[in-house]
Amino acid sequence: MRTKKGFTLIELLIVVVIIGILAAIAIPKFTNTKSKAYVSAMKADLRNLATAQEQYAADSAGNYKNVTVTATPTPSAVGGGMNFTPSPNVGLTTTVDNTANPKTWTTAATHSAAPGVTCTMEIAGVITGC
Template identity: 45%
Template sequence: MYFSGCWYRNSDRLGRRGTSTRRPRPTVRAGFTLVELLIVVLIIGILAMIAIPRYMESRAHAFRSAAISDLRNLWTSQEIYWSDDTGYSNSLEELDVRPSRGVDLTITAASNEGWAAQASHSFFPAMTCGIYYGSADPSDGEPAEVPGVVSCSR
């Protein structure tokens, strides 16, 4: 037999009984074993157990901050309104106050001597923030306990 310039005999390439003398190539392993996949799923589960509660805490903190910010903005608007009209308003439109997205802001009491308001967030309804000022009844601004200071319940 002639291969690229050399003459070979079949016996040069073949061993006994016509079988090849070459060693079989090792099989290439493709993919992952079941144990490897289970370990990866376990690690992802542990990371999720750590990350999800922290994510929920940060969301609740953001919702609380939005409600507090809106109550503080309301307090500023009420003081500006009082300096112009010597009384407090019971209307958000009259004060030109626009609550943040998801915040339910309500003026619960208003008179010439004081006012109270509450805020809650639609994504975190268990939390309520409140403020009262002046002669307003503290129960109208619940959970506020100190006049002019925003307080929140959990």
């Protein structure tokens, strides 16, 4: 008598169901991880921009610089006396008040892959909104 080698249809269906269950668990976790990475990139850029603002102010009689960076995959340096290049796909908009006493600035960061999420940092260094 010859023995048959291979898998039965039931065994194959069970494997497919198990793979489906694992995918149903893993895909939402992966999506959540990507969202956290986008927020981390925005927060890191806000902190780095804060450092660049303070360096700029030290060289510019205490004045801060208005910064507007469009979110692009290949960002360029801010320039104009400020040594700062944002992360890819992160957009930044800074509002500066150099006439106030003390002088102030507020920066909002967005990520092109995370629509609707905006992180904001003020001169005090507190990041809010994300």
